[in-house]
Amino acid sequence: MHTQTTTSNSGTKTTIPQKFVYFFAAGDSEGNAGMKNILGGKGANLAEMTSLGIPVPPGFTISTEICAHFYEAGGKLPEWVRPSVLEAMKKVEGKIGKKFGDISNPLLVSVRSGARASMPGMMDTILNLGLNDQTVEGLAKSSNNPRFAWDSYRRFIQMYSDVVMGMNSSLLEVTLEDLKDEKKYKLDTDLTVDDLKHLVKKFKDLVQQMTGRTFPNDAYEQLWGAISAVFHSWNTPRAITYRELHNIPAAWGTAVNIQSMVFGNMGDDSATGVAFTRDPSTGEKAFYGEFLINAQGEDVVAGIRTPQPITKVAAAKAGVPSLEEAMPEAYGQLVTIYKKLEGHYRDMQDIEFTIEKNKLWMLQTRNGKRTAKAALKIACDMIDEKLITEDEAILRLDPSSLDQLLHPTLDPKAQKTVLAKGLPASPGGVHGQIVFTPEDAVEWKDLGKKVILVRIETSPEDIAGMIAAQGIFTTRGGMTSHAAVVARGMGKCCVAGCGEVEVDYNQQTMKVKGYVLKKGDVITLDGGTGEVFLGEVKTIEPKLDSDFERIMKIADKVRKLKVRTNADTPKDAQTARNFGAEGIGLCRTEHMFFGADRIDAVREMILAESKQEREKALAKLLPMQRTDFQELFKIMDGLPVTIRLLDPPLHEFVPHTEKEIQELAGRIKYDVDKLRSKVKSLHEFNPMLGHRGCRLAITYPEIYQMQVRAIAEAASEIVKTGKKLVPEIMIPLIATDKELELLRSLTVVEVEKVQKEQNVKFDYLVGTMIELPRAAVTADAIADHADFFSFGTNDLTQTALGLSRDDAGRFLGSYVSSGIFARDPFVTIDKVGVGSLVRTATEMGRRSKPGLKVGVCGEHGGDPDSIEFFNSVGLDYVSCSPFRVPIARLAAARAALLGKKLH
Template sequence: MAGAKWVYTFGDGKAEGEAGMKNLLGGKGANLAEMSNLGLPVPPGFTITTEVCTYYYDNGKSFPADLDATVKAALAGMAKLTGKTFGDPANPLLVSVRSGARASMPGMMDTVLNLGLNDVTVAAVATASGDARFAWDSYRRFITMYSNVVLDIDHGHFEEALEDYKERKGLHLDTELSADDWKLLVGKYKDIVRKELGKDFPQDPQEQLWGAVGAVFSSWMNARAIKYRELNSIPASWGTAVNVQSMVFGNMGETSATGVAFTRNPSTGENALYGEFLINAQGEDVVAGIRTPQDITEAAKIEAGSDKPSMEKAMPEAYAELCRIYGILEKHYRDMQDMEFTIQEGKLWMLQTRSGKRTAKAALKIAVELAQEGLISESEAVGRIEPGALDQLLHPTIDPKAERRVLTIGLPASPGAAAGEIVFNSDEAEAAKKAGRKVILVRVETSPEDIHGMHAAEGILTTRGGMTSHAAVVARGMGKPCVSGAGQIRVDYAKGTLSVGPTTLKAGDFITIDGSVGQVLLGEVKMQKPELSGEFGILMGWADKVRHLRVRANAETPEDARTARDFGAEGIGLCRTEHMFFDEDRIQPMREMILAGDDKGRRSALAKLLPMQRQDFVSLFTIMQGLPVTIRLLDPPLHEFLPHTEAEIAVVARALGVTAEQLRHRAAELHEFNPMLGFRGCRLAIAYPEIAEMQARAIFEAAVKAAKETGKPVIPEVMVPLVMGVPEFDLVKSRIDAMAEAVKKETGAELSYQVGTMIELPRACLRAQEIAKTAEFFSFGTNDLTQTALGISRDDAGSFLGSYTARGILASDPFITIDRDGVGELVKIGVERGRKSRPDIKLGICGEHGGDPASVGFCHEVGLDYVSCSPFRVPIARLAAAQAALGEVKAKEG
C-alpha cells in the first residue's frame, strides 16, 4: 500500500472527499466532506481512512510509517482555518476523535471529546472563553472519557468520586458546582488514574491523539460492535475510519446548545422536523439521555405538554438556520436525514448527517411521500425498504377493547406492543430467550453493552432518556417496541424490583408495553393483528408491478389461508395435510388406521376421515377463489400420531378398545432411529396406497363442490412428497389419477388438476429430467433438502452452527438463508434438468427460505415461478421479489 492516501481533509466550504467515498471514509467522514462541499457550517477536520484500520489489524495494531507526518500536516491545515494550534499552550486547538464505519453503528464504537486539554491548556481555554467553570468542566469530562475509552478505567470510579463530592458539599445537580469545584475534582480524577494505572494521566496532546485514534480502531473489535455487526450483517473486513475534528462547544452558557434532529419523524414518517436539544450541554448528553432534553419545534413542545422552551422559541436564529440546512440536506440526499448539531454562542455547526434509521412504518411513509414529491422514483421507493423490516408491521398490537391497567407512562420511543416477564439485565434476557420465554428488558438506561439483551427481549423499558436516547434509536432499528423516560419508575437492581408509588413488581412478573403511546401496563394484555393499508398498499402495488416471482403461502387452516390472502398471497404453495389430523375428532380414527392389521381395517378408519378432509379442502378452495392450491399428501412417519407416555397410552388404548400392550407393540414397530430418512413421504403411499387414495378423493370431491359454490375454476395441485426417482412418483400418481377418474364418473363433473412432486432429496434433483416426464410441477422443499444435502439435522444443529458461521465455514445459517453453493447448486440442477423434459414445468420452493429476502433473490436468479412461505412473511417475499427484479435490471444497465 505504498503511496496510499491515508488522510482526507475537510472544512471552509471544501473537502478532499465526497459522499460517494463511504467505503474509504466511512459514513460520517464522507458526509462531513459532502456537507463541507455544500458550503454548510462544518467544523474543520480530517478523516483517517478505513484502509488504515485494515493496516492496523494486519500489522499488530501499528500505524503506517508515513501516517504521523500526514496527520501533522492535516492538523496544520486545521490551525490555518481555526486560528488555533494543536498543543499550543497559549491558544490550543481542541479536537474530537470519533469513529465512522461505512454502515451506521450508533453507539457501538468509541468517541473522545475535548482532546488536547491538559494542566496547561485548560487555563488558556478558561482565559479565551472567559469562563473558568466551562474550562474545568470540559477538562474533567475529557479525563473521564479518555480514561474509560483509551486507558480502560471504569467510568464508575469517576462517577462515584463526583457523587461523593456533591454529597459532602450538599449539592444535588452538576450545574451547582463552581469552577473551583471542578478544579478540585480534576485533581481527584487524576489521582484515580494514577491509582488504577500506576502512572499519571497523559499531558502530551500528541500522545493523547494517537492513544485515542488507536482506541477507536480497537473499538471496531469490541464485543458490542461485533454483536451489532452480527445482527446487521456488517462484514468485519469493512473496518472503520477515524474522524478528527475541531471542537465546538454546546456547554458555553445559555447561548450554546447541542442536539439531534431528523428531517422527518423516524417513528411515524411525518414530514416535519423532529428532534431534541439541550441548552448548555455537550454533544453526548442528548444521545446518552443523562438529562431530559427539550423539543426543537414549538408544535412538538405543545403536544408533549412540556414546560421547557423549544429551540424554535429559545434560539430562533439558530432554529431558522437548522431549518434552512435540513431542507438543503434532504433535497441533496433525497432521503430523511439524521443530523447532529452544536450551537456555540449562537452559531450553529453541523457535526453529522446520515440517512436516518426509522421504523418500518415510517420507512414506508417516507419512501412513498418522497416518490410522490418527485425526489425519487417509484422503483427507488421500492428499493428503499428493507424487506425484513416489514416484519415490524406484521405483528400484534394491543386490542383496543382490552383493559389497560396503566402502571405509568413514558415516552413512545418505538412503536408496537409487547408483553413479557420483567428482566433487569441483558444476560437474563438472552438466557430467557434461549429458554423460550418472552421478556421485557427493564433498565434505568441502556448502553451499547446491552445490545444482546435488547435483541433477545420482546421490548425495552427505560426510566431515563428521551426519544433519541440509545434505547430509542436501537429499538427502532431493531423494530422492537420501546418506552423510554418512564421517570416515575424506581428500579432496584439489587432486589430485582421496579416500583411506581405503592405498586412493586419483581423479576418474572408480566408487564405489557405500548411503544406507540408510551404506556406501561400491568399483566399480559390481549393483542390483535395489524391492519395494513395506506402507504403499505401503495408501495406493495409498486412492488407487484415490477416483480416476476409469484408469492404463495404455506397454509392448511382457514385462518392461515385468509391471513395469506390479506397479505397478498397468490395461492397456497404448501398445504401440509398432516397438520389436519391432530384435532381431537380426527386423531382417534387416524390411530385406528395405524393400528389396523389389514387393508380392510385401514380403509374403514380412513372412511371416517374422508368427509373431514373433504371439508378442509372445500374451505381452502373457497377462500382462495380460484387461486392455485398445492396439497401435499401425508408426509410424516406414522409414529408421530401415536401416544408416547404411559398415561397417554392407557387413555388411547381404552378409547380404541385395544390393550395398552398392543399399542406399545405397534409404537415399537413404527419406531425409527432416523425418522427424517425413514418410513415417510411417498413411502407411506406406496406401502398403504389407501391413504393416498382417500386424500386424493377428498381433494377432487372438494374441488367439484367448491367450483359449484364459488363459480370459480378449481385446479388443485396434488404433491407427492419425498420421491427419489420416477418409479415412486409414477406409482403414487397412478392411484391419484384413478381417484380423479372415479370422482369424474360419480359426479359427472369435469376435473382439471396437476400432479407434481416435492423435490427434497439430492437424488431427486439429479433425476429431475426423468421425473419431469410425468410430473407437472416441482416444489423444492428446501428445509429437508438442506438437511439431506448438508447432512445436518435442523433440530440438533444449534449446538454447533453458531461456531460454523462465526468461523466463516458457512456464510450464514443454512436453514435461514439458502446455501447457494450446495443446496442452491442442487436446485439449479433440478431446474435445468426438469425443463429439458418439460419446458413449461411449474417450479417453486415451499421451505421457509421462501420468506427470506436473500433466498428470494436466489429464486429469482434461477428462474423459479414462485416462492411459498408462512402467511406473515408474504409481504416480505413480495418486496424481496420486486427488489430482485430491479437489481437484475440495474445490473444489465450498469
Template sequence: MTKWVYTFGDGQAEGNSGLKNLLGGKGANLAEMCNLGLPVPPGFTISTEVCTAFYENDRRYPLDLAAQVDAALRHVGTLTGRIFGDASNPLLVSVRSGARASMPGMMDTVLNLGLNDVTVEAMASLASNPRFAWDSYRRFITMYSNVVLDLDHHNFEDILEEFKDSKGFTLDTELSAEDWKQIVGAYKNCVQEKLGRPFPQDPHEQLWGAIGAVFGSWMNARAIKYRELHSIPESWGTAVNVQAMVFGNMGETSATGVAFTRNPSNGAKELYGEFLLNAQGEDVVAGIRTPQDITEAARIAAGSTKPSLEMSLPEAYAELVRIYGLLEKHYRDMQDLEFTVQQGKLWMLQTRNGKRTAKAALRIAVDLANEGLITREEAIQRIDPAALDQLLHPTIDPNATRVVLSTGLPASPGAATGAIVFTSEEAEQAVKEKRKVILVRVETSPEDIHGMHAAEGILTTRGGMTSHAAVVARGMGKPCVSGAGAIRIDMVSGTMTAGGRVLKRGDFITIDGSNGQVLLGEIAMLQPELSGEFGTLMGWADAFRRLRIRTNAETPLDARTAVKFGAEGIGLCRTEHMFFDGDRIIAMREMILADDEKGRRTALDKLLPMQRSDFVELFEIMRGLPVTIRLLDPPLHEFLPHEAREIQEVAEAMGTNAEKLRLRALELKESNPMLGFRGCRLAVAYPEIAEMQARAIFEAAIEAGRKSGAPVTPEIMVPLVMTKAELDLVKARIDAMAKMVGEEQGVELNYSVGTMIELPRAALKAGDIAKSAEFFSFGTNDLTQTTLGISRDDAGSFLGSYKARNILTEDPFVTLDQEGVGELVQLAAERGRRTRPDIKLGLCGEHGGDPASIAFCESVGLDYVSCSPFRVPIARLAAAQAALGKVTKAEG
C-alpha cells in the same frame, strides 16, 4: 506516497460522499457538507485503509502517516487561526470514529483534545467566562481517561459527587470556574493514583493516544457484536475524524443538539429532535439534563415549559431549517443531524441517513416518491423486507416497565401475554374458557400443534431458531422464544423457575419474540396497524416483481390471513397437520396401527369427510387461486400413541386389545423417522391412503367450484420421491380416482400432479421425473437436511460454532445454502425444463420467506415461492427487490 489523510473545511474538501468506503460515513458526509458550502468546523479524516493496515501490521501505523497528520493539523490551524499545542492560542480538536456503515454508540469519541494545564489557562483568558474552559478540561480528562487510559467513568463521577456533597451543593447547582479547577486537580490526582503516571500533558501524545483508541475500538466487544448482528465485515475498518472543536458550553447563546429531518417513529414530515443550552454533545445522550424540544410546536405538544430552540436562538434555528431542507433534497432521504451552536453561530457536525422504525420507513419512502425526490423503484428498495415483521405483529408498549426473567432466542416476532400452561391439553382447555395462555415446554413436537394453535405464544427452554417450535410458530404468526436455557420446568410440581423466581401454572408472563425476552406479568401491548403507505408500497412492489407469492396453509385462519396479506394461492397444504385435533388423531392412529388393508380403509372412511370439508373451505377461501395439496407426509412417530391413555383410546375406537396395539406401535417405531416410512413411501405401500386423499380433493374441488362459481384446479403434490417409478405408481392411483369421481359426478376434472423435490437424488434425476411431474416444488427444509446431513432440530447445538468460525456464514435453515442446496435446485430446474419446458417450479420451504433466498429463486427463474402467511408481505417486497436488482445488474 499513499494518501492516508483527507482534509475538509472552509467550503473545500479532498473527499466527497462517494468516498464512503475510504472515508467512512461520517468523514464522507463531512466532506460533502463542506463541498455544499455548509458551516462545518474544519478537520481531516484518516482513512479506513489505515485501520486495515493497523491490524495487518501488529497495530503499527504506516510510516508516512505521522507527517500527513501534522500537515493536516497545520492546515486546520490555518483555517481556524489557531495552533495545535500553542500556549497562547491553542487549537482544540475532537477525535471521532466513522465506519462506512453507521454503528451508533459502538466506538469511541474524545472531545476537547489539546487541553492541558497551560492551554486551559489560554482558553480561559480568551473566553468571556473562564468557567467554560475548566468545565471543558474536566470533561476532557474524564473522556480521555475512559477511552484511552481505560479508567472507568465512576472514578470521576464519585469525585464530583463528593465535591458537591462537601460544599452542600444540589444536583442542579452551577459550578464556578474555581470549583471546576479544584475538581480538575482531583481528577488528575485520581489518574496518578490509579495508573501510577500523570495525566498526559503533551497534545500530540494525547492525539495519537485518541487515534489509537478509536482504531482499537473497532475490535471492542460491543462493536464486534454489532457487526455480527448487522452483517458488517470486519475487513471494512473504521476511519478517524479529527475536527476543530466548536463549543456548545460557552453560555446561554451556545447549545448542542440532534435532529431528524422527519419523525423517525412515524415518518411525519417535520423537524424532530432535541437540544440543550450551554452543553456539549455527550450531555444530550447521557441524560444528565432533560433535553429541550427544537420546534415550538413540539414543545407545546409535549407540554414543556422549557423554551424551544426556535424561541431561544431563532437565528440558529432558521439556519438549521434551511440546512435540513437542503440536506434532505441533496441526499434524497431522511437525515440524522448533529449540530452545535457556539455563541449564536450554527455549526454542522454530522449528517447521515437516519435510522427509523418500519412504520416510518414506509411512510418516508412513499412520501419521498410522491414528492419526486426518489422513484418508486428506489422507494421499494429502501425498505428492509424483514423489518415488515414490526408491522404485522403485536409489540410491547415502549412505555411499559419490563421485569426480565430470562432471555432466549427471538424465534418468531411479536409479543404475547398470558397465563403459564405446560401442556397442549391445558392450552386447548383454556381457549374454551376464553383464557389467554403461554405454552411453556422444554421443547415442542408435532403433537403439540393443537396447543400451539390455542396459545397466544410459545416458550421453550431448548431448541434454536429453526427448531420445531420456531418454525411452526412463525408459520402460525405467533410469537415464540426458544432456547431459554436458564429456565427450569418442573412438570411434576407444575412450576417454572426463572430469574430467581418460582412461577406456577396460571401465573402470567409475557414473551417478546422480537428480542427473546421473557418478562414477568401482564404487559400492555400495541396492536399492529397497517397504514395506507403499506398498501401503496405493496402495490408498487407487485407491479415490479416477477415471482408469484403463495402461502403455506392448511387451516382456514391461515388461508384467510394469507389472502389478506396478498397471497396468490397456497403453495403447500400439509395434510398431515390436519389430523392432530380430537377425533381426527384417533382415526389417524387407527389407520396407522391397522395391520391390514381392511382396517386401514375403515379408518380412512372416517377421515374422508373430514379431509373433504377441510379442502372445500380452503378452495372457497382461495376462490380459484391455485392450491397445492401435499399428500400425507408424516414421520409415523409423530402420530403413534405413546401413553397408555392414548393407546387405550385408539383400542376402544378400533374395538381391539390395547396390548396388541402397544406391540404394533413398537413394531412401527423407527430409528431415524425423518428418513423412514413417510412421504410417497406410505402411498406406495398403502395406496388406499392416496386414494382417499385424492377422492377428498376432487370431491371438494367440484363442491367448492359449484358454490363459489370459481373453477378449482387443484395441484396434487407427491412428497419425498427419489425415482420416477414411485411417482408413476402414486400418480396412477390419483388419475384413476379422478376418472372415478368425474364419472360419479358427471364432470371433467382439471388438475395437475407434481412432486416435492427434497432429496438430492430427486434433484439429480429431475429430467427423468419431469416426464411424469407437471410441477416441482422444492421442499428446501428437508433438501437442506438431506444435502448437508444436518438435522434441523438438533443443529442448534453446533451451528453457532460453525458461524463463529465462518464455516457457515448463515444458518442454512434460515437462508438457503446457495452453493450446495442452491446448486441442486438450479440443476433440477434446468433438467426439469429440458424435459418439460412448461413445468411449473416453486419453492415451499421455510426459505420461501427469506429475502436472500428469494433473490436466489429469482436468479434461477422459479415461478413462485410459498411461505407462512405472516411472511407473505415480506416475500412480495423481497421478490420486487430481487427483480429490480436483476434489472439493475443487467443494465450495469
C-alpha cells in the same frame, strides 16, 4: 486504489494503500458521499456537506481499510499509518489557527467511529481530546471561560478512561454524584471551577489506582490510544450483535473520524442537538428534534438532562422554550440547512449540530432510522413531492421492517423489566400466564385465560397448545426451529433459543437472573427483539393504512415472482388472502391430523395390523380431509392450491409417555402391551431421513389414496358450483424418478376414479417437492413425471449441508460470527451450495419439460435476500407464512428492480 507492499521484521508482507487519510474542510475536501465504502457513512457525509457549503468543523477520516490492517497487526495501529495522520493534523491546525497539544491556544479534537452502514451507539466516541494539565489552562484563557475548560477536562477524563483505558466509568460517576450530594447541587452545571479541579485530580488518582496506569498527558499519546480504541470497538460484543442483527459483514470495518471540536457548553449562547428532517416515528413532514443549551452532544443522548424540542410548536406542548425562540438566528440557519440536506440526499436525514457562541456547526448527517409506518409515509410523500420515483421508493424500503406493521407491538413508553433475551423468531408483542404443557395451554385458553407456552423445545405434538397460546417461548432451537416456523405460519409471537433460562417441567418453573417463575405467573414476549419481560407490558395494535396499500400496489406492478402462502387452516388462508397472497404454495396435510377429533383415528391407522384395518381407520379421516380442502378451495376462489401429501414419520403421531399410552389404549380399546411395543417399533434414530414422505406411500399406498380422494372429492364439489380450480398435488421427499412415476400413477388413477364417480372434469397438476440433493441433480428425469417442482429449501438445506436445523442452533452462531457462513443458512439461502442445487434443478427440469412451473415453499420464501436469489434463478413463485406475504411482495419487487439494474 493504488497500493504499495512492505515487509515487516517478522517477514509478513503488508499491502499498504497509498491513500488512507482523507481531509475535509470548507472548499478543500478529498472525499464525497459516494465513498462510503472507504470513508464510512459519517466521513463520506462530512466531506459531502463541506462541498455543499455547509459549515462543518475541519477534520480528516482514516479509511475503513485500516481497520483490517489494525486487526491483522494484532489489534495495534500500524506504524506506517502515523505519518499520514500527523500530516492531516497539520492541515487541520492550519485551517483552525490552533495547534494540537499547544499550551496557549490548544486545538481539541473528537475521535469518532463511522462504518459504511449506520450503527448508532454501537461503537465508541471520545470528545475534547488533547486536554491535559497544561492545555486546560490554555483553553481557560483562550475561551475566557475557566469553568467551561475544566468541565471539558473532567468530561474528557471520564470518557477516555472508560473507552481507552478500560476503567469502570461508574466509579467516576459515583465520585461526581457524591460531590454534588455533599455540596447539595442539583445539576452538573452547578459545579464551580474549584469543584471541577478537585474532580479532575480525584478522577486521575482513581484511574491510576484502578488501572495501574497514569492518565496520559501527551496529546499524541492520547490520539493514538483513541484511534485504536475506536477500531477495537468494531468488535465489541454489542457491535457484533448489532452487525449480526442487521447483516453487516465483519469485513467492512469502521473508519475513524478526527474532527476539530466545537463546543455547545460554552454558556447560554451555545447549544447542541439532534434532529430529523421528518418525524421518524410517524413520517409526518415536520422538523423534529431536541437540543440543550450549554451542553455537549453526549448530554442530549445520555438523558442526564431532559432535552427540549427544537420547534416552537412542539415546545409549546411541552411547556418549555424552543431553539426557535432561544436562538432564532441559529434556528433559521438550521432550517435552511436541513431543507438543503434533505433535497440533496432525497431522503429523511438525521442530523447532529452544535452552536458555539451563536455560530452553527453541522457534525453529521445520515439517512435517518425510522419505523416501518414512517418509512411508508415518507416514501409515498416523497413520490408526491417528485423527490423520488416509485422505483426508488421500492428500492429504499426494507421489506423485513414491514413485520412491525403486521403484529401488535409493545408500547415503547411502557415500563419494562427485562428477564432474558433470545432469538426474535416471530414478531409481535404479547403477554400471558406461563404454562408448560400444550394440554394446559388448551385448558386455560378454554377458561378464557391468555397463556404463554413455555417449552424447552416444541414438536408437532405441541401444535394444539401452540394454537391456544398467545405466544411461544423456547430455551432451545433457532430461527427456523419448529417453534419459529409454526409460530410465523400462525402469525404468532415467538421467542426461541433463550439458553439463559432454565425450564423445569417437573417443578413447573422457569428460572433466570434470580427469578423463579411458576405456572400462572405473567410474562411478556417481544418477538421483534427476542426480549422477555416480567409481568404485563402494554401493546399497540397494528393498523394498515393507505400508504401500505399504495406501496403494495406499486410493488405488485413491478415484481415478476408470484407470492403464495403456506397455509393449513382456513384462518391462515384467509389471513394470507387479506395480505395479497396469490394462492397456497404449501398446505401441510399432517397439521390437519393433530386435532383432538382426529388424532385417535390417525393412531388407529398406524396401529392397524392389516390393509383392511388401515383402510377402515382412513375412512374416518376421509370426510375430515375433504372438508378441510373444500374450505381452502373456497377461500382461494380459483387461485392455485398446492397440497403436500403426508410427510412426517408415523412416530410423530403416537403417544410417548406411559400415561398417554395407557389413556390411548383405554380410548381405542387396544392392548396396552401391544401399544407400547408398537410405539417402540416406530422409533427411528434419524427420523428426518427415515420412513417418511413418499416412502410411507410406497409401503402403505392406501394413505395417499385416501388423501388424493379427499382432494378430488373436495374439488368436485367446488366444480359443481360452477367455479374453476386447478388443485396441485405434491408428493414429498422424492429421491428417484421411479418413486414419482409410481406415485403419480396412483394419484392419476384415484383422481380419475373420483371424476368418473362424480361425473365432473377438472384440471389438476401432480408434482413434487425437491428437498433432496439427488432429486436436484436428477431433475431432468424427475420432470418427466412432474407438472411442477416446489423446492422444500428447509430440508434441502439440511440434507445438502448435513445440518439438523433444530440442533445446529447451538453452533451456527459461531459459524456466522467467524465468517464460515455469511448468514444462517436456514434463514437466508446458501446461494453457493443449496442455491446451486436450486438453479441446477430448475434448468434441468425445464430442459426436460419446457414451461415446468417452479416455486419455493420453504421458509426462505419469506426472506428478502433469498427472494432476490430466487428471482435471479427465474422461479415462478415463492410461498411463505401468511404474515410474511407483504414482505415477500415488496422483496420480489425490489428483486425485479435490482435484477433490471444488473442487466
